[in-house]
Amino acid sequence: MAEAPLFDTLTIVGPGLIGSSILRRARQTGTLARHLIAADCSPDVLKRVAELDIADEVTTSLTEAAAKSDAVILCIPTGAIRPVATEILPFMKPGSILSDVASVRSTLGPDISALLPNGVSYVPAHPMAGTEYSGPDAGFATLFEDRWTLLVPPEGTAPEAVSLMEQFWQQCGARTRQITDQYHDQVCAMVSHLPHLLAFTICDTADRLSADLRGDVLEYAASGFRDFTRIAASDPTMWRDIFLTNKDVLLTTFERFEKEAHLMVEAIRNGDSEAITERIQRGRRIRQSLLDNRQA
Amino acid sequence: MAEAPLFDTLTIVGPGLIGSSILRRARQTGTLARHLIAADCSPDVLKRVAELDIADEVTTSLTEAAAKSDAVILCIPTGAIRPVATEILPFMKPGSILSDVASVRSTLGPDISALLPNGVSYVPAHPMAGTEYSGPDAGFATLFEDRWTLLVPPEGTAPEAVSLMEQFWQQCGARTRQITDQYHDQVCAMVSHLPHLLAFTICDTADRLSADLRGDVLEYAASGFRDFTRIAASDPTMWRDIFLTNKDVLLTTFERFEKEAHLMVEAIRNGDSEAITERIQRGRRIRQSLLDNRQA
CATH class of the missing domain: 1.10.3660.10 (6-phosphogluconate dehydrogenase C-terminal like domain)
Incomplete structure (x- = not known):
């Protein structure tokens, strides 16, 4: 019997270079999540994701997607993380994980921690991988292979949640390490x-x-x-x-x-x-x- | 019958990345010169050139090499060009060409022009090609292919000499253009x-x-x-x-x-x-x- 995937339902908000690479990897391995949702405010982006067939479901409703997910990863510009987290966190299930892939931490850790509903963990991780291209077409399943992903969970984050995201990125092919925001x-x-x-x-x-x-x-x-x-x-x-x-x-x-x-x-x-x-x-x-x- | 090479005897002073690439190209095509001399102040460099078998003759005597050459190309650091040109120009034959591959022109044009014996032309050219490596082992025959070589002859240089060096670089695979020093x-x-x-x-x-x-x-x-x-x-x-x-x-x-x-x-x-x-x-x-x- 194959091992169960790490998550049942995973939502990628912002299926661009990073987001669509995660989706492709998840599709390829089958070990990251059973059900893949791509959420974006742009119907054009979602149309392209559907054409590429790299998600099981696409939606412009971030809150609906968040409500049924065990993990939500925000793959959006750093400046959009606070507002989007503020919008979706109240809908997230106890036991679920919010993550992002922001390239800068600054005060994101404490800021988002302050918004967490009971039982929801915040485990951001910065995959140090990329190309100069962007959008759903730019991604590829091997983008993270042998590259570092730096996990930056705020102090006091549930260790099981951190360990789950660590496994997640390792299954994406990345080498992982946990360091402080600063x-x-x-x-x-x-x-x-x-x-x-x-x-x-x-x-x-x-x-x-x-x-x-x-x-x-x-x-x-x-x-x-x-x-x-x-x-x-x-x-x-x-x-x-x-x-x-x-x-x-x-x-x-x-x-x-x-x-x-x-x-x-x-x-x-x-x-x-x-x-x-x-x-x-x-x-x-x-x-x-x-x-x-x-x-x- | 094969066409005669552009030069009878060609001396490369400084068979490093650029110089040894010219030698390799000359060996490969046979159209650049009949007899190839590599001159350098370092016996170790010359030993390596001999081992690589990319010249017909190696010598530490720049003046002797210059005296029997139809063209001498200085492939040495910019700062060494004036002293070396001063040393060898009095020995060069009428009708011969002195060249260099310096990446900066500054006042080299007028400075060297002032030293030219009768009948010797100065046709420097800057091949815009290179790698981060140096020394005789770093060169390769295709280094100049499809790269620009900028010819910067001083005003008043004999057009036949300029045309000869232009053909030389084109036979090295380069695209050529003539521009001013400044x-x-x-x-x-x-x-x-x-x-x-x-x-x-x-x-x-x-x-x-x-x-x-x-x-x-x-x-x-x-x-x-x-x-x-x-x-x-x-x-x-x-x-x-x-x-x-x-x-x-x-x-x-x-x-x-x-x-x-x-x-x-x-x-x-x-x-x-x-x-x-x-x-x-x-x-x-x-x-x-x-x-x-x-x-x-």
């Missing part, structure tokens, strides 16, 4: 948010060049610039929300970066050959460590 | 030098983090950061020279970038949602144009 946001500011801020900005700078120079930048983009454009291709709403939600940590991280950039610029201005080389070499150490970790 | 340096500052400065700096910033945070940045590097480390892996001496040689243009380009970065940071600080989104979207336009040009 540490999560610090790591992500450096690993992801600052690189995106810089990439958006360098592309923005190029876009503002005179037409001929802009054209030639595009023509010769292969020399480093192109890598930045790939990062900068990500979804604007999602990134606006990330920047706003992780504002304090991101601005502190940017200041550290800017301080180092100024030291490099000063070394260049002063023709300080040794300082430039030393700074370049420090940067290369990180690359070497990545290679040693076999991650590059 | 414009070359402006384009490259934006396309390549600024991205490298930012990538070195973000890696440097990460390297200076506390040990646990640094470790986790490495662990979760896949979320954008990793792309920067790839760019930052490039050769330190080469990049130090590029930064120093293109100092003025690079610093101006950095200032433009910094101005835009500050506007983005201010928008984030003020929670100006609309301004953030608009800046992200401008950056994405560049990506879209690249996709339209089929270069991304």
Whole structure:
């Protein structure tokens, strides 16, 4: 006899890149949930999900879906999590789990905890996986394989609920780890948010060049610039929300970066050959460590 | 009967990534030169070139190699071009061509022109190709294929010499274009030098983090950061020279970038949602144009 799935009914709110990848994975393995609901405010998105046949049910009624689910995962922009959680939590069953996949935690943990009805657990998890594409067509069942998913349950969350979500993500193929909200946001500011801020900005700078120079930048983009454009291709709403939600940590991280950039610029201005080389070499150490970790 | 090669004797000074790729291409096609000399001040490098069997002759005597060559291409760090050209030019034959592959032009054109013996032409060309690796083992015969090589001969250079080098690079597989030194340096500052400065700096910033945070940045590097480390892996001496040689243009380009970065940071600080989104979207336009040009 096959093992019972982790959940009976699972609702994915927002079947975009992440949400539709979970649905595909759930369909493929059969071990995540017996019944899959895709909920979204956009009928067009739901129509596409139905065409792709990656859910058993689609609905625009988030509260109805929440009422019959054992787990609800919000795969929506960070800024939408509080309002949507506020709307659906009163309808959720005792023993059920609310989760989200937000890339920034900030005060989401305590904020959502304060709204939890009796017996409902909040176990958010950030899968560190993605591509520059979005929407239900962008997902794929192996998106999370061998990638980290960081679980960030608020203090005092029921251990069984945490363990269930941990199994959930491991069955999605992910490596899991549990860390605090604050540490999560610090790591992500450096690993992801600052690189995106810089990439958006360098592309923005190029876009503002005179037409001929802009054209030639595009023509010769292969020399480093192109890598930045790939990062900068990500979804604007999602990134606006990330920047706003992780504002304090991101601005502190940017200041550290800017301080180092100024030291490099000063070394260049002063023709300080040794300082430039030393700074370049420090940067290369990180690359070497990545290679040693076999991650590059 | 096969066509005669473009040059009888060709010397590559500095058989590293670029130089050894030219040698490999020349060996493969047979159309670039009849006799290939690899010259370098390092006996170890030459030993490796001999083992790889990508030259007919290796020598540490640059002047002897120059004296018997129809073309000499300096594939050495930008900072070494002036001294090496000064050393070998008096030995070069009338009708021969001196070239280099420097990534920055600055005043190299007029500087080297002033040193040219009668009948010797200077036709530098910048192949916009490379990897983060260096040394004779890093090269490959197809490195230049479908990549741009920008020819930057000084004003007044003999048209036959320019045309010969153009054919040379086209036979290396490159697309060629002739532009001025000044414009070359402006384009490259934006396309390549600024991205490298930012990538070195973000890696440097990460390297200076506390040990646990640094470790986790490495662990979760896949979320954008990793792309920067790839760019930052490039050769330190080469990049130090590029930064120093293109100092003025690079610093101006950095200032433009910094101005835009500050506007983005201010928008984030003020929670100006609309301004953030608009800046992200401008950056994405560049990506879209690249996709339209089929270069991304």
